[in-house]
Every structure is written in structure tokens, then in C-alpha cells.
Amino acid sequence: MSDPVPVRSLRAWLDRLDGSGRLSVARPGICLRHEAAAVANRLDGRSATLFPRPGGQRGTIVSGLVSSRAWMAEALGTREDRLIAHFQQACAEPLPWCERETGPAQEVVHRGAIDILRLLPVPTLNEHDSGPYISAGLMISRDPETGAQNVAILRCQISGPDRIGVLVLPRHTDNFYRKAEATGRGLEVALVVGVDPACLLASQAIVPLGHDELEIAGALSGAPLDVVKCLTNNVRVPAEAEIVIEGRILPEVRELEGPFGEFPQYYGERAKRHVMTVDAVSHRENPIFHMIVGGGLEHLLLGAIPREATILASLQRNFPSVEDVHLSLGGVGRYHLYIKLRKSQEGEAKNVLLGAFAAHYDIKHAVVVDTDVDIHDPREVEWAVSTRFQADRDLVVIAGSQGSKLDPSTREGFGAKMGLDATAPLDAPPMKFTRIRVPGEAEVDLAAVIVPEADWRAEVGG
Incomplete structure (x- = not known):
């Protein structure tokens, strides 16, 4: 059996899921507060879910895009049993991205007075979450000294019309931020929502500082990733993305963020965190907002x-x-x-x-x-x-x-x-740890030996 063909955009993956019965479409108008997350959780691992016009807003939410290993492997064009090896090779042999003048991610542009919750259908997920969260956004930052990029998924609380609370962990984004803060400047960033599975998985790569995960995404899908330069800063983002929120993580500013439902299926605590201010929002016509419910598959x-x-x-x-x-x-x-x-x-x-x-x-x-x-x-x-x-x-x-x-x-x-x-002791007697096995069990063709809808009484003679 040949390997599947990799997909290179969120919409291509939705077409694949829809064509194979793995995409459910909810009724329009599902509530943004808890209801969308509740439906997504009920279908988690069985199908992705599309929510048209949630909360009566323009736009669409999708969740459950890569809720199984088999789906992830398929999206990347490999087999499930080769998924880890495929990921390792992509990290070892990244493909430099290809910059374009423009792309679908910049079809519609908003500048000036930005109100994120009026522009985008941002949901509230778990019961005690402190408010609406962008939970599946790629935070792309740029080293202010070298220009090297980093990609990570960070939890992002909508704290005001153009203000986002960000949990920045002591990793690569924080390294770039500290360099910018030392000069009194904010760190230029872009929060990208709605990308293909390769970009999602690449964002989680554990690689040394200075390795751009967008290059790993290209290697995962077998071709250089198309990117575009942001409109208000120098960050490069996937050209096929659904939504790009451009801005800066402010120097010397911390504000309350959390609680938020995290992967251990408990809440991350409320504390003072970094703050991103928004300079512009661009998106496709009729953008699709990706939602990851905390603690789900x-x-x-x-x-x-x-x-x-x-x-x-x-x-x-x-x-x-x-x-x-x-x-x-x-x-x-x-x-x-x-x-x-x-x-x-x-x-x-x-x-x-x-x-x-x-x-x-x-x-x-x-x-x-x-x-x-x-x-x-x-x-x-x-x-x-x-x-x-x-x-x-x-x-x-x-x-x-x-x-x-x-x-x-x-x-x-x-x-x-x-x-x-x-593990079994190496010097154990030969039969002590030998597993029982019925010869030929795996090779049995059940369709050839089982009679459908048979009358058992007739078979035993009354």
C-alpha cells in the first residue's frame, strides 16, 4: 500500500476528513461559551467538528483536526508506524521556507481600532477558564539580534479589545523576549490560527535555539512551506493560514492571566503574565478559527x-x-x-x-x-x-x-x-515466560468461516 498524499492547508485537510466521513458539522449558532467545547469533546477522537457562525458571529470554528495518531500520519503523508521516524527526519533535515509577496492569509486586513472578539469567534472552553482563549494559535517570534524565528503554541487569553495575556514559558520565546526587553522594546510576534497539521506538529518540536519550526513543517509535508511577511513587523507566517494576529509582547508589563484548563486536565493557575498588544489582524475571506479544547486528544x-x-x-x-x-x-x-x-x-x-x-x-x-x-x-x-x-x-x-x-x-x-x-529475567527457564498463542489465529478469515444470520437451533438440529 502506498503512503497517503500529504496535505498543505487546513482546508485541504478538512476536505480529506469530510470525504472519509470524519467531519461533523454542527447547527449554526452554537454558543461560544462552553457549548462548542462540549460538542467537540463528545466527538473527540471520532470526528473533527465544524461550527458555522458560532454565537451568531461571522466566521467558523473547527476542532478535533488531529485527534488520532493515524490521522496525523495520514495528513503528513506517512504511515502510523513510521510517524516518529518521519518526525525525527524532518527535525534533522528541515526545508527552508519559500517567501511569497502575499497569500490567502492576508486577503482581508484590519488595522487601527482592533476588537478581537468582534472580529473572531474566540470560545470559552472549560468551566473555570477566565474567559475566551486562543488555544490553538502558533506564536511566531523573531530573535531581535539574529532574525531566527521560533514557533510555539502558547495559551492566549483575550484580556481586552486589542490585548492578549500570554503564558510565556522559560524557553525559546522567552529568550527572544528577554533580548528585546533589555533594549526597552517589545518583541515582534504573530499569533497564527488555522494552519495545516504539519505546522501544528512542527510547532511542538524540541530542537535547539535558532531552529525555525516552519522549516520543519516543510520537511514534514515534503515541500518548502510558503510564507509571507507580516504587514506591521518582520515576522514570517504561513501564507495559507486562516488568521494572523500581528503585534508585540510588551516590555516590563505583566497582567493577570488564567485560570485555564491544561493538558493534565486540571487548571493552570491565575498569575501575572506577559501581555501582547495587537497592531493588525489579517485573515482569509470567511476564516476558520481552530480551537483545541484543553486536555482533549x-x-x-x-x-x-x-x-x-x-x-x-x-x-x-x-x-x-x-x-x-x-x-x-x-x-x-x-x-x-x-x-x-x-x-x-x-x-x-x-x-x-x-x-x-x-x-x-x-x-x-x-x-x-x-x-x-x-x-x-x-x-x-x-x-x-x-x-x-x-x-x-x-x-x-x-x-x-x-x-x-x-x-x-x-x-x-x-x-x-x-x-x-x-522485563523477563534472561536466565528464566524456556517456558516460564513464553506467552500462550493459538497457531493460525491471526490468519483466520472470519468472513469465510462465520455464517451471517444463521439459525443456531437449526444448526444443532432442534
Whole structure:
């Protein structure tokens, strides 16, 4: 079977989903406060959802675009079993973007007195969210010294007509911001809403400072990404985007932002955060606003897949016998890691566990299993733990370590890590850990052996 054809715009992906029965269209006028998010959550993982004229406003909302690994792989033109390798290759071999004079993202332009909530259908998602949030916007910033760009998805609260509260974490955007703030200037940024799946996934790449994730997006979809220069600053944005909000993150200004429903399915706290002021808004005719509901499958998978690629590469550098890793959805795509190991010596699994905790501070619990266990099936992993793990010899606990600050069980990210070696001993007798199997089970053609609508009484003779 040949690989699927990659898509290069949000609308092309919607056509693909619609043509295969994976797009639901809600009745017009769904309420922007909670109702759109509630419908999206009910359909999460089954279909994407389109909301025409939500809240009676012009425009359209879409959610659930990449709510499964299989969908993500299809959108990128690869197979699900090659998704991590495909992502790793794109990060290693990015494609420089291609700048155009203009593009669909700038078909309609608004300047002057900007009122975001009048221009765009921005929803309120979870029960205690502090207000409307842009939850699926790519925050694209530019190093004021080198011109290198960075792309990230940051939570963005609409705080006023032209004012956005932004949670800037101590990563690349913050590095650029500090350089700009040191000179008394705001950081030029663009908040881009409504992009293709490759741009979404690339925004989450864990790469060194100075690597432009838009170049990774091009590599993911197999062709250089078309970009355009913003109208009021020097940031380059995807030309096929639905909506671009141009502005600056202000120096020395902090205002209250939050709470907001985050990926652990708890709320991120209210605190003083950075502030973006809006200089212009451009968009396509009849733009589509992408909404990611906090804690849903789309939110979890966009974080999990890039982390898996990074963790796998880190582990394989030191442990070539590691074959695969998986961040489970039960562990919110961040905290629980399953590792498949072709063990060659005793003690190796525990070393792998230590390497996993060092590979990313978010990892809280890790399980190492043998190659006969499907790490993408939580029942299989649980079976391995129940039959191959003994707490007094196979448990690793690391106290007082750095974890996720969004994990409410920690003290501001300070907590413990636990590793489970659920591999079989190498010197076990041959049949002790041999899994039961019925020969030929996988090859049975059920359509050839099962009689549909048969009368069982007639078959047994009365």
C-alpha cells in the first residue's frame, strides 16, 4: 500500500476528513461559551467538528483536526508506524521556507481600532477558564539580534479589545523576549490560527535555539512551506493560514492571566503574565478559527508525538537495544512513558529507566518491557507489569527530582519519579515466560468461516 498524499492547508485537510466521513458539522449558532467545547469533546477522537457562525458571529470554528495518531500520519503523508521516524527526519533535515509577496492569509486586513472578539469567534472552553482563549494559535517570534524565528503554541487569553495575556514559558520565546526587553522594546510576534497539521506538529518540536519550526513543517509535508511577511513587523507566517494576529509582547508589563484548563486536565493557575498588544489582524475571506479544547486528544497528541521522537533519539544514543517508546494518553501524553527493550544483560532495564528520566523532566513514571509487548496497548503493558514485575527487586524510585509544574501532586514541580522493570529475567527457564498463542489465529478469515444470520437451533438440529 502506498503512503497517503500529504496535505498543505487546513482546508485541504478538512476536505480529506469530510470525504472519509470524519467531519461533523454542527447547527449554526452554537454558543461560544462552553457549548462548542462540549460538542467537540463528545466527538473527540471520532470526528473533527465544524461550527458555522458560532454565537451568531461571522466566521467558523473547527476542532478535533488531529485527534488520532493515524490521522496525523495520514495528513503528513506517512504511515502510523513510521510517524516518529518521519518526525525525527524532518527535525534533522528541515526545508527552508519559500517567501511569497502575499497569500490567502492576508486577503482581508484590519488595522487601527482592533476588537478581537468582534472580529473572531474566540470560545470559552472549560468551566473555570477566565474567559475566551486562543488555544490553538502558533506564536511566531523573531530573535531581535539574529532574525531566527521560533514557533510555539502558547495559551492566549483575550484580556481586552486589542490585548492578549500570554503564558510565556522559560524557553525559546522567552529568550527572544528577554533580548528585546533589555533594549526597552517589545518583541515582534504573530499569533497564527488555522494552519495545516504539519505546522501544528512542527510547532511542538524540541530542537535547539535558532531552529525555525516552519522549516520543519516543510520537511514534514515534503515541500518548502510558503510564507509571507507580516504587514506591521518582520515576522514570517504561513501564507495559507486562516488568521494572523500581528503585534508585540510588551516590555516590563505583566497582567493577570488564567485560570485555564491544561493538558493534565486540571487548571493552570491565575498569575501575572506577559501581555501582547495587537497592531493588525489579517485573515482569509470567511476564516476558520481552530480551537483545541484543553486536555482533549488533540492537545495530548500534539505534545506526545514530538516528545516521543526526542526521548527515543536520546535513549537510542546510549542504549541501541531500545526499539520504541510511547507516552500514554492515560499519562496525559507527558508523564507516563513505556519503553520497548531488546534486553541483552541484567540491569540494563534499570539503566534505561535512568536515561528516560534524564531525557525529559516531564517523565514521572516509566515502564520497560520486552519486545513481545505492544507498548501502544495499555492492557499489554499492565499485563507485563502484573506478570514480570516484583516491587522488591524491579522498582526504581528517585525522590526530590524535577517534574512538571502543571502536575498538581508536585510542589511546584518538585516531586518523585518511579521506574518499573517489567522485563523477563534472561536466565528464566524456556517456558516460564513464553506467552500462550493459538497457531493460525491471526490468519483466520472470519468472513469465510462465520455464517451471517444463521439459525443456531437449526444448526444443532432442534
